[in-house]
Amino acid sequence: MREPTFLILTALAEEPRHGYAVIEDVSAMTGGRVRLRAGTLYAALDRLRSDGLIDVDREEVVQSRLRRYYRLTAAGERSLAAETARLREQAAIADRRLRARRTDLGGAPA
Amino acid sequence: MSEGTYRRWLALYPSDFRAEYEEEMLAVLMSEGRPGPAQFFDLARAAVAVRLRQVTGSARWRQAAWLTQTFGAILLLALALRHLVTEVAVWDSQELFGPGLSVSDAVALPQLAILARVSGWAVVLIAALRGWRLLGLAGAVLGLGGQAVAPAQLYLETPATVLNAYWQLMAAAVVLAAGVVAVRGGARTRGLVPLLAAAAALVLQAVMLLRWFSWEIYNGLPWVALALAAVAAARQEPAMRPWLLTWAAPVLVTVPLVRTGFDGFIEHNIRHPEATRLLDGFQWTALVLVPLAAFLFMALLTSRFERGRAARAGGAA
Numbered sequence: 534m535r536e537p538t539f540l541i542l543t544a545l546a547e548e549p550r551h552g553y554a555v556i557e558d559v560s561a562m563t564g565g566r567v568r569l570r571a572g573t574l575y576a577a578l579d580r581l582r583s584d585g586l587i588d589v590d591r592e593e594v595v596q597s598r599l600r601r602y603y604r605l606t607a608a609g610e611r612s613l614a615a616e617t618a619r620l621r622e623q624a625a626i627a628d629r630r631l632r633a634r635r636t637d638l639g640g641a642p643a
Numbered sequence: 644m645s646e647g648t649y650r651r652w653l654a655l656y657p658s659d660f661r662a663e664y665e666e667e668m669l670a671v672l673m674s675e676g677r678p679g680p681a682q683f684f685d686l687a688r689a690a691v692a693v694r695l696r697q698v699t700g701s702a703r704w705r706q707a708a709w710l711t712q713t714f715g716a717i718l719l720l721a722l723a724l725r726h727l728v729t730e731v732a733v734w735d736s737q738e739l740f741g742p743g744l745s746v747s748d749a750v751a752l753p754q755l756a757i758l759a760r761v762s763g764w765a766v767v768l769i770a771a772l773r774g775w776r777l778l779g780l781a782g783a784v785l786g787l788g789g790q791a792v793a794p795a796q797l798y799l800e801t802p803a804t805v806l807n808a809y810w811q812l813m814a815a816a817v818v819l820a821a822g823v824v825a826v827r828g829g830a831r832t833r834g835l836v837p838l839l840a841a842a843a844a845l846v847l848q849a850v851m852l853l854r855w856f857s858w859e860i861y862n863g864l865p866w867v868a869l870a871l872a873a874v875a876a877a878r879q880e881p882a883m884r885p886w887l888l889t890w891a892a893p894v895l896v897t898v899p900l901v902r903t904g905f906d907g908f909i910e911h912n913i914r915h916p917e918a919t920r921l922l923d924g925f926q927w928t929a930l931v932l933v934p935l936a937a938f939l940f941m942a943l944l945t946s947r948f949e950r951g952r953a954a955r956a957g958g959a960a
Contacts, residue, residue: 552671570675570686571675579664579693598667599666599670600667
């Protein structure tokens with residue numbers, strides 16, 4: 534799973550959000566490192582809808598523009614959980630090796 | 644940045660995608676206030692990604708890829724066998740191996756490249772029928788390599804050799820690419836009989852050199868093979884034919900490309916054998932990009948046609 538996909542699913546895991554709110558939430562989650570653009574976001578939303586990982590929650594019209602809220606589906610929740618577990622496992626391995634490396638070097642940074 | 648400018652950029656997306664997301668995307672783009680080259684690059688890149696996904700998401704394109712791999716392997720195998728038999732006929736007529744040596748002995752001495760082609764395409768055919776993807780790819784690499792040896796050897800002396808062989812090189816590349824995305828062990832094959840007859844006509848052309856010969860029949864056999872291959876394509880179900888044509892487009896486009904785009908180059912080399920020109924960077928680029936563009940154009944057209952038909956069927960239901 535690519536990072537933008539992971540972040541979009543994570544944004545929707547909290548509550549249903551519309552497109553702009555997803556961009557804002559992803560930006561906040563990553564401390565401004567990732568700020569999705571509209572092209573990337575909607576290509577990903579369309580793909581995730583096709584794959585059944587997200588769905589439309591509701592629609593409303595704000596200032597004569599359509600605002601559509603997306604929510605995580607059960608399949609999306611499973612997919613996000615699996616990816617989270619995978620990342621956690623890899624991060625744990627990296628963490629163990631870094632600690633071992635520091636021990637080998639006698640606590641001094643390389 | 645005006646809404647009109649964004650709308651023009653959003654026109655890059657497929658119509659059904661625009662119908663679904665255009666208003667939302669406009670709202671986001673106008674709220675964000677991040678105009679500039681990076682925003683437009685992102686819109687263009689995502690539009691390409693959406694269009695490609697619509698093509699690759701079609702089940703028929705993968706079924707057509709399997710058909711292309713299978714039919715392509717049969718025809719390329721027939722062409723390789725034709726080359727092999729022709730070589731044997733030439734050796735036989737020249738009695739290079741002495742009067743005591745038969746044709747069957749000479750078959751053991753073909754050039755490695757022809758053997759690579761015969762064995763490579765035979766492997767691709769078996770692998771396609773059995774659904775063995777990796778073996779199919781290995782066979783296609785072997786076949787394509789064998790296909791490229793002769794033009795590569797003769798290129799510096801006779802550059803036009805590459806152009807004459809280019810449609811076969813492109814066909815080999817298409818079979819290799821089709822094998823990457825093909826469904827495993829495709830469905831029941833229609834049109835196999837006329838296609839095998841087309842392959843037989845190609846091999847028969849070379850067998851004529853060994854036993855009996857007639858210029859009329861010799862020159863007519865490739866056209867017979869072409870007609871039979873067209874019959875095999877026409878036997879496919881209607882929805883499959885445009886996808887088959889999409890896979891064939893890179894090969895079909897090489898014929899007019901070489902005939903019209905390189906006639907001056909070929910004529911110069913014929914008239915000036917003492918100062919032959921090699922293909923320049925622009926010509927190589929055209930040889931690669933034009934078939935690729937033909938494939939993409941056909942794929943997008945077919946995908947659009949398929950989605951339009953599905954929408955009409957959905958609307959009717």
